[in-house]
Amino acid sequence: MMSGQMTPRTSASVPAAAVPTADTAQIRELLGMMKATLGTLAGTFQTLNEQSSRVTTLGPTMQHAATQIQGLRHQIRKQDRKQEVRMQEVRSLIQDQLKEQIARDMQAYLDEKIKEEIAIQVQHQVEAQMKEHVPDSLQEQIVGSRNQIIEVRHALMNSEARRQNSNLRTDDLNDQLEIVLKPDGTRSDVYPANLNALFAYSPVLLRILLRDHGLVEVQSREKNLNKFMAHIGITFQIVPVSAEDEQVSS
Known part of the structure; x- marks a missing residue:
């Protein structure tokens, strides 16, 4: 029979996925309707089983009716398999949409981290270049000039x-x-x-x-x-x- 809904895992360092789109909400609504339909079919199937058992006890005169009931049971099983296939398709579609959302969130997170790392590396490179090419005495003068500017401003x-x-x-x-x-x-x-x-x-x-x-x-x-x-x-x-x-x- 039906398996439970699969819950996609998200990375701990990635922000929570965005609110599902309208299409995803419609898919979930369809999924709920399918569950209700399958529940109804399961109840009907159980009732038919009970009726079939009773019919077979009535003897040969009810054989034709029992055959019809068996045919109906076959159709119900066939419909049940179709519903299960459709449910699996919906599950796969939901998972694909969630994966796309997670990928977008991850990309935005990575872009921000890359920008921060670039800024840090640029600062380090500037400091390294200044130490390599600017004499200590000139660096001291630069620092002194900055301090003087700050003092004058104050x-x-x-x-x-x-x-x-x-x-x-x-x-x-x-x-x-x-x-x-x-x-x-x-x-x-x-x-x-x-x-x-x-x-x-x-x-x-x-x-x-x-x-x-x-x-x-x-x-x-x-x-x-x-x-x-x-x-x-x-x-x-x-x-x-x-x-x-x-x-x-x-």
């Missing part, structure tokens, strides 16, 4: 940020502060959003902020705040420094 960004911050006044405490980068060219994780946020900083946050920007911390909180404000371009001191604080810090 300096320009900080200069522009300070220029914009210099426009803030005492009634602009909630306005956003432009970012002045750390000496390494990155933003401090505790950079304040505005001056009011800066004034609310705890001693720990203020200490981290000063260190991030290479500023020396003193004992006076007010002087530390004013020092950072001047560093980022603020042109006024909103927190006055007392004479006692001046003596402590000196």
Whole structure:
């Protein structure tokens, strides 16, 4: 009788196959209909077997009817074989379509891996050629020039940020502060959003902020705040420094 549906294997490194096409869905629907038909024929076949056994017990007068039933059983077997052949054809068609889909997915995966490998190899070749043909002193100059360009770029960004911050006044405490980068060219994780946020900083946050920007911390909180404000371009001191604080810090 019918064997179970075959499940195609896919490679572990290949993405899952795409959703079946409309043709594949129709084939599966046909496969389901065939299964239902074969189930019905199997039930009919069993019923005919039972009836045939009963007919043969009725004696010679029912021999003609028994012969007809045997002929019908033969036709059912023949139809059953045709259905099985058709089912196998459908299975093969489904497997072929799945194989094509897997092949397409594999090709896309391999193309991407090849591109990545080519990029890596090109980078290695460039580095090897530079080491072979460019003197060490020139390579150092190239690296130094790149670093200088980066430093100049960061300096320009900080200069522009300070220029914009210099426009803030005492009634602009909630306005956003432009970012002045750390000496390494990155933003401090505790950079304040505005001056009011800066004034609310705890001693720990203020200490981290000063260190991030290479500023020396003193004992006076007010002087530390004013020092950072001047560093980022603020042109006024909103927190006055007392004479006692001046003596402590000196």
